[in-house]
Amino acid sequence: MKCLPLALGLTIALTACSQPSNPEERTATPGHATTAAAPAGDAVPATVSVKTDDLGKYHWLLSEAMDSGGKRIDALFARPDKPLQLDFTDQRINVSNACNRLGGGYTVESEQLHVNPMAATMMACPDPALSALDGAISQRLQGSSKMSLQTSGHTPQLRLVTASNDTLVFNGEPTAETRYGSQGETVFLEVAADTKPCSHPLMPNAECLQVRERTYDAQGVATGTPGEWQPLYQSIEGYTHEPGVRNVLRLKRYDVRNPPADAPNKAYVLDMVVESETVKK
Structure with missing residues (x-):
């Protein structure tokens, strides 16, 4: 029988998880809209700005990652079937689908996302690429990154340019709260x-x-x-x-x-x- 003590489980879920369910409340950061210029021509839909208050309304799944030279960062795609996911909850950023669950406080100011040092669970992963994934994502998220948050068509997109000029692009999927219109x-x-x-x-x-x-x-x-x-x-x-x-x-x-x-x-x-x-x- 494998049991996770409920009191401990509740603490872990609040500080490190994202469910499913879960992950899930709204952020309390001040609203700031970033607007990108719409491309010319009728074939490309206009870009619609999204406020940073909306960060908590989506699960953010990593879709692209490039270094300063434009080369794909393969280390961030160790789980092709489960891309890295960010969730913004109660002024905390949580990372799932790495080896361990990672989390830390964050703030947003003047198009800058600042992430505090991140804590992690202590699970061991036998796959070396998966084990290295924790460090690969945490070292890029921690500190300050330039952030743009926008949609083109119907898919929200979060773009981060890190201090080392890596570019990370995340696509947004509505949380359950967003889809059902309540906290549940x-x-x-x-x-x-x-x-x-x-x-x-x-x-x-x-x-x-x-x-x-x-x-x-x-x-x-x-x-x-x-x-x-x-x-x-x-x-x-x-x-x-x-x-x-x-x-x-x-x-x-x-x-x-x-x-x-x-x-x-x-x-x-x-x-x-x-x-x-x-x-x-």
Whole structure:
């Protein structure tokens, strides 16, 4: 049985994670708009400025990285399937999809992003390229970088030029709060080790997760008695179930406005796995 103490897990999630769920509140930095000149011609959409207050509304995924000579920085793409991700939460910048989770305080002033020295979790990664990824991104983010934040068409883009003249370009994906228009509600669901057949209105012969709600006090100690297992007729964003493994999940639950017919009016987004246990049959 592998368990992460809940009180410790809550602290790590607040200081280092980004979920899924998670990652997620708005930043409190003063709004500052950066406007780029629109290219000539009708074929290219005009550039729309975005305020730095909007940093926290997106997950920022690394799409390009070039050194001062215009050469691609391969060391920053050690995980091609999971690009480096920045999240700006409560005046902290969090980095995920490296070897460890990294985080530190930040400020924005006069088109300059200043990142304080970053702390990291202490997980070891056997892949040397992945192990080196922590240092490769942290040394470029720490200190001051020139920042431009804009959209061309519908995709927000964050561009950083570091003190060593490296250029990092991140594409923005809306957070769950942005997509659902609220901060959501934190809930805990225990997910049984195995799915069961269920009557799903949209999918014949469906297999549903079996779940029950859990409650915890302020110290992270479980309270109350779990109820009966119930089928969950929908997926959980960011969660992939492994048969035979029971999990306790911390989730954000959002109201879905005007859902289609037979679709759920709630959405669940994974924040963190609190507890995990392989169940022997």
